Amino acid sequence: MAEELILLDEWLSMFGMRARIALAEKGIKYVYKEEDLDNKSQMLLQMNPIHKKIPVLIHKGKPICESINIVEYIDEVWNESVPFLPSDPYQKSQARFWADFVNKKVGDVGGRIWPGRRDEIEVAKKELIEGLKELEIVLGDKPYFGGDTFGYVDIALIPFYTWFYTYEELCNFKVEAECDKLIAWAKRCKQRESVSKSVADEKEVYEYVVNYRKRFDLD
Amino acid sequence: MAEELILLDEWLSMFGMRARIALAEKGIKYVYKEEDLDNKSQMLLQMNPIHKKIPVLIHKGKPICESINIVEYIDEVWNESVPFLPSDPYQKSQARFWADFVNKKVGDVGGRIWPGRRDEIEVAKKELIEGLKELEIVLGDKPYFGGDTFGYVDIALIPFYTWFYTYEELCNFKVEAECDKLIAWAKRCKQRESVSKSVADEKEVYEYVVNYRKRFDLD
Structure with missing residues (x-):
């Protein structure tokens, strides 16, 4: 079935x-x-x-x-395995808040970078770095955003790691130089088969974006 | 306490x-x-x-x-009274989908109307009417979005009813002429004390917006 x-x-x-x-x-x-x-x-x-x-x-x-x-x-x-969301309503509200933050400050902002004109990219780059720094503060010294277990906010954010290479190439910066703990977290997530087998290859994403930008004459 | x-x-x-x-x-x-x-x-x-x-x-x-x-x-x-969200996961996902739709197609669009320039208002007006018509289709002949009980999507949308007068005055249209069932739903919601005592007065909202627009020379 x-x-x-x-x-x-x-x-x-x-x-x-x-x-x-x-x-x-x-x-x-x-x-x-x-x-x-x-x-x-x-x-x-x-x-x-x-x-x-x-x-x-x-x-x-x-x-x-x-x-x-x-x-x-x-x-x-499918609620028999470890849940993505904590059961405590307050912790749950925090997880939802940060997933929404990822949508707005990484998703929407990243969505202005890859198909953006040069002037738009410069503005978005600054916002992206700010957003990632906020996320790094929230992560703190925990292995995952959810604490000891991989969960909701981790799932919301980790796919963007595949796009970091593209953001870095287009914006001329290194995420790791700004947010080393976030990169350590991303590498930790990537060790999970659920992540490594589900995400795209960062170089293939970049190649797609380069072709897209050529097609629409964005550089 | x-x-x-x-x-x-x-x-x-x-x-x-x-x-x-x-x-x-x-x-x-x-x-x-x-x-x-x-x-x-x-x-x-x-x-x-x-x-x-x-x-x-x-x-x-x-x-x-x-x-x-x-x-x-x-x-x-506070889970002892009738819940806002249905317990069935599929129904719950639909309620969340439509609350998100309200945020994007009524909230964000309305947010381009009241502080917008005339050309922005014209574009947003069309989108707002489209969004409200979609919502009217989803409502159908049910008393509330949640069915027989006032719930999550009703709570997400009904506050905008207070702003309809402002949208109508600025955009020169009548919501009721476009979406009569939606207005009937709004009036039904407004009969609830929880709603009528919680929302602002539509004329006071409009007065605020008129003053705001004068202050920033938007007309």
């Missing part, structure tokens, strides 16, 4: 990677369907008619959209 | 109203502290150092930030 669970995704999407990591952490089998976002499938248009975006998790024919929502759904449905 | 629960808020904030409605629905007593956002209090800066925004719910000295997060926290901590 693997067909009962389908992930509509695109290989380099950090949002898609969140879903892949969450599914791998829970040891769930699913059918992966790569979308061509220049030519979206009928299935994607039917399953996410509102935003028409990946990732979409289709469980028993019903779609769940938005990556953080998908991670939370997976955590609730 | 009312001091154990404090809400930092601003009277016309739709996000603050969400927190007020959620607290009123649960019958929870709290101390309301009005913030002057031109001159933020030390308490606000300490309790939300990242975004420095209202609303902030402070429970036993610990802050919960971001309005949707606050609503979910209230639902989890």
Whole structure:
């Protein structure tokens, strides 16, 4: 019954990677369907008619959209293993706050870098570094954002590590020089098979972005 | 022990109203502290150092930030009454999806209308109407977004009703002419004391906006 669970995704999407990591952490089998976002499938248009975006998790024919929502759904449905979210309401509210912070200060800001003009990149670079520094403070000396166990905020943030090389090349800086503990955390996460097998190759992401920027004459 | 629960808020904030409605629905007593956002209090800066925004719910000295997060926290901590969120994971994921939709397609879009220049308002008006029409489709013939009971998506959306008059005056349209079922839903919600006592007066909101627009020479 693997067909009962389908992930509509695109290989380099950090949002898609969140879903892949969450599914791998829970040891769930699913059918992966790569979308061509220049030519979206009928299935994607039917399953996410509102935003028409990946990732979409289709469980028993019903779609769940938005990556953080998908991670939370997976955590609730396959609830026999270690949960991604803490059970304490306050700790849970903090995890949700920081996942939202990742969306805004890494996701949205990163989304202004890779397809951005040079002047936009300079502004976004500064904001990105600020955001990553805030995250490093929150991480502190813990092995993971969730404490001793890999969890919700880790899943929300780690896919962006795959994009750091692209941000670094386009912005001319090194994340490690700014946030060495965050890089140590990312390497720790990458040792997990659930992460290493779910994320894209950083050089392939960069190559894609370089080609995209050439195509739209952005440099 | 009312001091154990404090809400930092601003009277016309739709996000603050969400927190007020959620607290009123649960019958929870709290101390309301009005913030002057031109001159933020030390308490606000300490309790939300990242975004420095209202609303902030402070429970036993610990802050919960971001309005949707606050609503979910209230639902989890005071869990003896009818819950805001359904218990079924799929239904829950749908409620979260639509609350996020409200943030993006009503909140963000509305946030481009009231302090916007005339050309920005025209673009945003079209998007706002599209967003409200989508919401009306989702509501369908149900009394509330949650079905028979007032819940999560209702709490996320109803504060914007207070702002409809402002959007209508600035954009020169009537929400009811576009979405009559949505207005019927809003009036139904407004009959609840938890809503009517928690929301601002629509004319006072408009007056504030008119003064703001004069101050920044936006018309």
